[in-house]
Amino acid sequence: MATLIDTIRNDPRSPRRGLQGVGAEPVRSAEPVNDRELRSDYEARRHIFPSRVHGAFRRIKWTLVALLLGIYWGTPWIRWDRGPAAPDQAVLLDLARRRFYFFGIEIWPQEFYYVAGLLIMAALGLFLVTSVAGRAWCGYACPQTVWTDLFIAVERLVEGDRNARAKLDASPWTLTKIRKRLTLWSLWLVIAAATGGAWVFYFADAPTLLVDLVSGTAAPVAYTTVALLAATTFWLAGFMREQVCTYMCPWPRIQGAMLDEHSLIVTYNDWRGEPRSRHAKKAIAAGRDVGDCVDCNACVAACPMGIDIRNGQQLECITCALCIDACNRIMEKVGKPRGLVSYSTLADYERHAQTAATLGRDTARAEQRGPSISKVLRPRTILYFGLWATIGVAMLVALAARGEIGMTVLHDRAPLFTTLSDGSVRNGYELKLVNKAGEPRSLALAIQGLPDATMWTAENGERTRSAVVDVPPDSVRDLRVFVLRPAANAAPADFAFVLTDPRSNETVVEDARFEAKEVTRK
Structure with missing residues (x-):
């Protein structure tokens, strides 16, 4: 096993090489790695100071940072008119009333399966994105990445670029260093407080909560959460x-487990870059073969994870592609084609490497036209997308078909039934009548089955087979209902409660059981 690991680690042509730790130096030798070198992976953390990068992927990341932060900070302030009986905040997790409002959608506690469906869709979406583009979520949209990008930008603004920050970090604590660090930490704290503040606004009316927070009258849990x-x-x-x-x-x-040979990952094309040389012209003049890599370490300096992509795909790589931007700028300066470090699949890498080995590096470089997308549709991605789409369609159909009224029925447990003085039998039920509309409703409640039975409510003792019940808007009304059967027919039987909205003719039917003493007939 040790021999196999050493072979993979040190093979200069292997796309799976580079089992190095964070910030490890490139492996240049084919000598076996001894135990002392392996233990160096557990050394104390070295601070990473990524350098400023310009390029297409950096612009994409800044665009996504602005977009995601704008959505996160701005969403609680969007208003949505739901009528006088409901809050007007577009997105609100109302824990007090046990509601989840999302624009025109209102999720009740008994409909939590919608939230479960969204979580499953999020997981499947992450699987799909990873299968197609590697850790694109980690590199572009993960909250940790977004906040870290913002913090590094502030750090660069206060302390300077990579070399200046590294020098300041290693210097003793002078007044200048204390001033810069206090300024930096204060700005970080403002951003961090805005993060916590934005999150609590999703759980209460944002304008009201902001006034309470500033005036010091908000609930202690709000300050604790922030x-x-x-x-x-x-x-x-x-x-x-x-x-x-x-x-x-x-x-x-x-x-x-999500990646295969057709997944896009950030790749150092060593078939093109090796052997490296910082003095290519002298090496060529001397008759030595050199690759495109000038060993400038720009890719390492740009990496926020502190790794060397030239060591191959590594666990720490978040696929942010900043090393691609850094390398492309160097290639442009030295007059060589872009793409020494690029998004590529393992299949493309192996094809180009084979071409370089048989036909030469120039031919392989000419064939390098960017990543192949012909295998985006493959069994793995089709399965993930199919499951994702199926759950999404099912949730949309359920949302479109769900009604504005609902009912649950709970039979009394102790006692199950009561025998009155005339021999008739009475059963008691707790009904919960749901009105999801933003206006009050007068609903018709009736019993279906048991033709000899009558019912009445605790509020109205009139015995009948139906009644009109008023339910406030966007609320649940608890209703105590009794059902009575005469002595002659007082036997266990099934029936149903029927709730009807006269305005829309929407009907809800809930099965129930009438309990009585079993009668043995001779």
Whole structure:
């Protein structure tokens, strides 16, 4: 096993090489890795100071940062008119009333399966994205990545770019360093507090809660939540950063099951870059074969995870593609084609490597036209998309078909029935009548079956087979109902309660059981 690991680790042409730890140096030798080198993976953390990067993927990341933060911070302030009986916040998790409002959709506690469906769709969507584009979620949309990007941008604004930050970090604590660090931490704390503040606005009316928070009259749980979320964001995005992705998040260890030879991953095309040389012109003049990599370490300096992509695909890589931007700029400066580091699939990599080995590096470079998308539709992705779409369609159909009224029936347990003085038998039931509309409803309640039975409510003692019940808007009304059968027919039997909305003719039928003493007939 040790021999196999050493072979994979040190093979310069293997796309699976590079089992190095965070920030490890590239493996240049084919010598076996000894136990002392393996134990170096457990050394103390080295601080990472990613350099400023310009390029297409950096622009995509900034666009997504602005979009995602705008959605996160702005959504609680969107208004949505639901009538006088319901809140007008578009997205609201109303724990007090046990409701989830999402624009025109209102989820009740008994409809929590919609939330479960959304969570399943999110998981399947993550599987689908990973199968197609690797850890694109981690590199572009994960909250940890978004906050860390923002924190690093503020850090660069206050302390300077990579070399200046590294020098300041290693320097003693002077007044200048204290001033810069206090400024930086204060700005981080403001962002972190805004994070916690935005989250609590999803659980209460945002304008009202903001006034309460500022005036000091908000509930203690609101201040506690803001403080807790601010502290965790401040610590995770400001100090732990890549450690969260490497050690705390389980997804890097799960994603291996989602990837195959047609999944897009950030790849160093060593068939084109090796052997590396910082003095290519002199090496060529001397008759030596050199690759396109000038060994400038720009890809390493740009990586927020502190890894060297030239060591191959690694667990720490979040597929943010900043190393691609950094390398492309160097290739442009030295007059070589872009794409030494690129998004590629294992199948494309192996095809280009084979071409380079048989026909030469120039021919393989000419064939490099970007990642192949011909295998996006394959059994794995079709399965994930099919399951995702099926659940989504089923939820949409259920939402479209659901009514505005509902009812649940609970039979009394003790006693199951009561025998009156004249021999008739009475059963008691607790009914919950649901009105999901934003206006009051007068609903007709009746019993179906038991033609000899009558009913009445605790509020109205008149015995009849039907009654009109008023239910307030967007609420549940508890109703105590009794059903009576005469002595001659007082036997166990099944029947149903029927609730009808006269306006829309919507009807809800709930089965029930009438309990009585079994009569033995001779």
